[in-house]
Structures are given as structure tokens and as C-alpha cells.
Amino acid sequence: MIMPRLFVVITFVFIVFGSTVDTFANETLGGVLMSPDGKPRGVFKLTPTPSGVLLKAKLKNMPAGRHAFHFHTNPSCADSFNAAGGHFNPKGDPHGYLSGKDYHLGDMPNIYVGKTGKLKIENFIHGLILSSNTPRPGTLIIHADGDDYISQPTGAAGTRIACGIVE
Numbered sequence: 124m125i126m127p128r129l130f131v132v133i134t135f136v137f138i139v140f141g142s143t144v145d146t147f148a149n150e151t152l153g154g155v156l157m158s159p160d161g162k163p164r165g166v167f168k169l170t171p172t173p174s175g176v177l178l179k180a181k182l183k184n185m186p187a188g189r190h191a192f193h194f195h196t197n198p199s200c201a202d203s204f205n206a207a208g209g210h211f212n213p214k215g216d217p218h219g220y221l222s223g224k225d226y227h228l229g230d231m232p233n234i235y236v237g238k239t240g241k242l243k244i245e246n247f248i249h250g251l252i253l254s255s256n257t258p259r260p261g262t263l264i265i266h267a268d269g270d271d272y273i274s275q276p277t278g279a280a281g282t283r284i285a286c287g288i289v290e
Contacts, residue, residue: 150171150253151168151169151170151171152168152169152253152259152289152290153166153167153168153169153289153290154166154167154262154263154287154288154289154290155287156180156182156263156265156285156286156287157200157285157286157287158184158284158285159203159204159283159284162184163183163184164182164183164184164185164265164284164285165180165181165182165183165184165185165285165287166180166181166287167179167180167181167244167263167287168180169253169289171252171253171254172247174249174250175247175248175249175250175251175252176247176248176251176252176253177245177246177247178231178244178245178246178247178248178263179243179244179245180242180243180244180263181241181242181243181244182234182236182240182241182242182243182244182265182285183240183241184240185236185240185241185242185265185284185285186236186240186267186284187236187237187238187240188235188236188269189233189234189235189268189269190233190234190235190236190265190266190267190268190269190280190284191233191265191266191268191269191270191277191278191280191281192231192232192233192234192244192246192263192264192265192266192270193210193211193227193229193230193231193263193264193266193270193278193280194210194211194228194229194231194248194251194260194261194262194263194264194289195207195208195209195210195211195229195260195261195262195263195264196208196209196210196211196212196229196260196261196262197261197262198261198262198288198289198290199261199262199288200262200286200287200288203283204262204264204283204286205283207261207262207264207283207286208261209276209277210227210229210230210276210277211227211228211229211258211260211261212227212228212229213228213257213258214228216228217275217276218230218273218274218275218276218277218278219270219271219272219273219274219275219278220232220272221271221272221273222272222273222275228248228250228251228260229260230270230272230278231246231248232246233269233270234265259289260289261288261289262286262287262288262289263286263287263289264283264285264286265283265284265285265286266280266281266282266283266284267280267281267282267283267284268280268281
């Protein structure tokens with residue numbers, strides 16, 4: 124008699140409290156990437172998973188070559204994209220995969236754009252959880268140069284050539 128009641132109570136608590144804990148964990152976010160002169164550079168989408176975020180992007184009108192690809196803190200592309208602030212780094216970790224420690228949650232591998240200026244990207248960011256209880260990145264930034272994966276705090280990635288607000 125106690126077991127059926129306990130099951131009903133536990134189920135009720137899980138349904139009532141479990142459904143309100145994370146208000147946008149299953150919400151897909153995304154944005155439009157623009158160049159500093161206001162030309163479209165592509166779109167991106169963030170899909171939450173239980174252990175991180177799947178990022179998909181379609182780029183166009185990009186200069187050929189190697190480019191750093193990072194999440195930044197602030198949801199603003201003003202002031203030649205400088206208003207985006209530094210890399211998204213809620214844990215205060217050092218920059219770069221080669222730093223020998225944990226790295227910014229905003230750090231991602233370099234991208235390589237061919238002569239067409241187009242590129243499709245799929246990247247998984249382990250540990251980046253989109254929830255109402257955790258900070259989320261404000262912008263996705265593409266830099267003029269590649270990330271060297273170790274220089275602090277930005278990887279010597281150069282100027283910002285594309286910016287999109289995470290919405």
C-alpha cells in the first residue's frame with residue numbers, strides 16, 4: 124500500500140518540479156552572422172543535448188583561409204564587434220586546447236574556408252549547457268586569423284570579421 128502511494132508522490136514531484144527546472148534546455152537558439160560592413164556571412168543554430176551543444180553553421184561571403192571560431196560573452200556586435208567582449212568563459216579557465224588545462228567553453232577548433240567563400244560546419248561543444256540556471260554565450264565570432272590554441276587570452280586570432288548574436 125505504501126509503495127503505490129510513494130510512486131504516485133514521486134511521479135507528481137518529478138512532473139511538477141522537473142519540468143520547471145530548465146526552461147530553455149530544449150530550445151534551439153541561433154543567429155545570423157554579419158560582416159563589419161553589414162553584409163550577411165551566414166547563419167548558425169545551437170541544439171542542446173544532455174552533455175553539450177551541437178553547433179551547425181552555413182557560411183558564405185567569407186575570405187578564404189584559416190579562421191578562429193569562438194563564442195564570446197556579450198550579446199552585442201556593436202563597435203566593430205568589440206562589444207561582444209572576450210571569449211565565453213564562465214569557469215575562468217585559460218584559453219586554448221594546448222594550454223595543458225581546461226579551456227574556455229567558447230573555444231572551438233579553427234575553420235578552413237575554401238576559394239568559394241562557403242563552408243558548412245558541425246561542431247559539438249562538450250560541457251556547454253544551455254539552461255536557465257547557467258550563463259550562455261552572447262555572440263558567435265569569426266576572426267581574420269587562425270587560433271594558435273595557446274596564446275592568452277585570445278589565441279592570437281586577429282580582428283573580428285563576422286559576428287552573430289545568440290538568440
